[in-house]
Amino acid sequence: MKYEPVIGLEIHIQLKTKSKMFCACDNTGEDKEPNTTICPICTGQPGTLPVINNQAIDWAILIGMVLNGKIAKFSKFDRKNYFYPDLPKGYQISQYDLPIVSGGYLEINNRKIKLERIHLEEDAAKLIHKKNSTLIDFNRAGTPLLEIVTKPEIKTPQEAKLFLQELRLIMRYQGVSCADMEKGHLRCDANISLRPIGGKKLYPKIEIKNLNSFKAVERALEYEIKRQAKLWEENKAPKEQETRGWDDAKGVTIEQRTKEEASDYRYFPEPDLPPLKIGEERINKIKRMKRETPQAKRKRFAEEYEFNSEESKALTDDRDLSYYAEQVISELRTWLLTLGLEGTEEEIWKENKRKLVKLVANWIINRLNKIVDESDSLIKEIKITPARFAKFISLIYQNKITSNLAQRILEKMFKTGSDPEHIIEEDDLTQMSDEKSLQETLKKIIKSNPKVVEDYKKGKANALQFLVGQAMKETKGKMDARQIVNLLKEIL
Numbered sequence: 001m002k003y004e005p006v007i008g009l010e011i012h013i014q015l016k017t018k019s020k021m022f023c024a025c026d027n028t029g030e031d032k033e034p035n036t037t038i039c040p041i042c043t044g045q046p047g048t049l050p051v052i053n054n055q056a057i058d059w060a061i062l063i064g065m066v067l068n069g070k071i072a073k074f075s076k077f078d079r080k081n082y083f084y085p086d087l088p089k090g091y092q093i094s095q096y097d098l099p100i101v102s103g104g105y106l107e108i109n110n111r112k113i114k115l116e117r118i119h120l121e122e123d124a125a126k127l128i129h130k131k132n133s134t135l136i137d138f139n140r141a142g143t144p145l146l147e148i149v150t151k152p153e154i155k156t157p158q159e160a161k162l163f164l165q166e167l168r169l170i171m172r173y174q175g176v177s178c179a180d181m182e183k184g185h186l187r188c189d190a191n192i193s194l195r196p197i198g199g200k201k202l203y204p205k206i207e208i209k210n211l212n213s214f215k216a217v218e219r220a221l222e223y224e225i226k227r228q229a230k231l232w233e234e235n236k237a238p239k240e241q242e243t244r245g246w247d248d249a250k251g252v253t254i255e256q257r258t259k260e261e262a263s264d265y266r267y268f269p270e271p272d273l274p275p276l277k278i279g280e281e282r283i284n285k286i287k288r289m290k291r292e293t294p295q296a297k298r299k300r301f302a303e304e305y306e307f308n309s310e311e312s313k314a315l316t317d318d319r320d321l322s323y324y325a326e327q328v329i330s331e332l333r334t335w336l337l338t339l340g341l342e343g344t345e346e347e348i349w350k351e352n353k354r355k356l357v358k359l360v361a362n363w364i365i366n367r368l369n370k371i372v373d374e375s376d377s378l379i380k381e382i383k384i385t386p387a388r389f390a391k392f393i394s395l396i397y398q399n400k401i402t403s404n405l406a407q408r409i410l411e412k413m414f415k416t417g418s419d420p421e422h423i424i425e426e427d428d429l430t431q432m433s434d435e436k437s438l439q440e441t442l443k444k445i446i447k448s449n450p451k452v453v454e455d456y457k458k459g460k461a462n463a464l465q466f467l468v469g470q471a472m473k474e475t476k477g478k479m480d481a482r483q484i485v486n487l488l489k490e491i492l
């Protein structure tokens with residue numbers, strides 16, 4: 001490859017404020033009947049006046065802070081004029097030369113991707129294309145949209161995808177958007193041009209639209225790199241300012257139109273809205289609203305609990321999961337103090353932390369998460385309280401239950417939310433829950449069957465089967481066969 005890609009992203013994120021950007025309409029219209037969350041303002045009736053939603057302004061500033069941008073002291077709204085059926089006023093209220101946030105960056109794999117700007121605008125209506133007609137649902141018209149524009153600094157399709165995923169996480173952590181790409185809460189256009197490696201000259205950039213999944217972003221950029229490289233190889237240049245659409249089914253980009261210049265939009269200041277003056281007091285108030293970022297949490301998880309990078313990532317990729325894990329750990333810390341161990345609280349925690357926290361990570365990431373996923377539920381809705389999950393971990397930690405039994409108990413806890421100790425009692429698993437007692441039983445069986453053991457060591461597979469059978473009989477079928485096999489092998 002003689003060329004390197006230069007990629008920039010333009011991202012639109014719907015803010016989940018209670019009401020719309022410039023009117024009091026309910027902002028959850030996507031779940032409602034079409035054209036039911038509308039009013040004269042968001043449908044652009046003559047004589048109406050917009051009113052700024054302060055929550056949206058606060059959230060834009062908040063995200064600007066999290067993304068290390070410069071918050072404007074003075075900002076304003078502008079009209080962006082274009083004609084399209086989804087735009088009831090014939091213009092969109094947006095921000096042109098004085099965006100609410102300028103600059104900033106987001107760090108991806110130790111590389112700072114710089115931002116151009118962040119501004120606020122209103123979303124358009126949704127067009128529903130039928131066979132011979134197009135219907136318009138105005139519920140979405142007027143939803144606050146945050147537009148984030150990166151500098152053309154992204155180097156690979158993979159990096160573009162990671163950038164978007166991290167951005168989604170940031171929105172979710174700050175609680176300003178569900179940022180679900182499939183639902184259109186987070187939408188992305190990508191600019192891409194190639195340049196000869198080491199060269200400085202900027203080549204014509206192509207804009208790709210209709211990217212509605214992370215995978216689509218990655219695939220479309222990969223496709224475009226190949227397409228443009230081929231053009232350059234054939235001494236043909238890509239068209240200036242071309243817009244292409246992504247066809248996910250065919251896996252290709254398709255020429256759409258030549259992009260408008262900013263002058264085509266005839267931007268001018270919105271005369272119906274006062275300019276925004278953002279004072280120190282407001283900035284300080286918003287600073288206090290700022291929640292821990294996913295980056296900070298990953299770092300803290302690694303430092304405080306010594307999670308490795310995969311564990312930290314798996315636990316923090318879902319904000320609710322990270323809360324849950326921390327609550328469980330905190331419960332376990334309290335539990336340790338009830339055991340009457342020697343030392344100060346800090347010493348006791350230090351002594352047991354590593355192993356306990358490792359168990360929490362394993363059982364949440366590999367087991368609980370799987371059960372939650374398979375049942376199509378969410379971690380914040382599950383019946384197992386962090387306290388009960390902590391108790392469950394403490395039983396494993398004390399070797400009171402084996403890993404096999406623990407899995408069965410966890411599944412039951414997930415269904416009923418019951419206390420793990422109750423489940424053990426109810427199911428009469430008490431006696432056999434003790435791995436030690438099973439071990440004793442197995443050792444006894446091994447001792448009284450020396451011939452069979454010898455056969456096993458010579459490689460006779462059914463010798464083991466015989467021992468398992470004996471053990472099942474001895475334990476009256478209360479034990480899991482797999483567990484017996486594992487333990488037997490271990491002892492042998």
Ligand SMILES: [Zn+2]
Pocket residue numbers: 020023024025037038039040041042043142
């Ligand atoms: Zn409205």
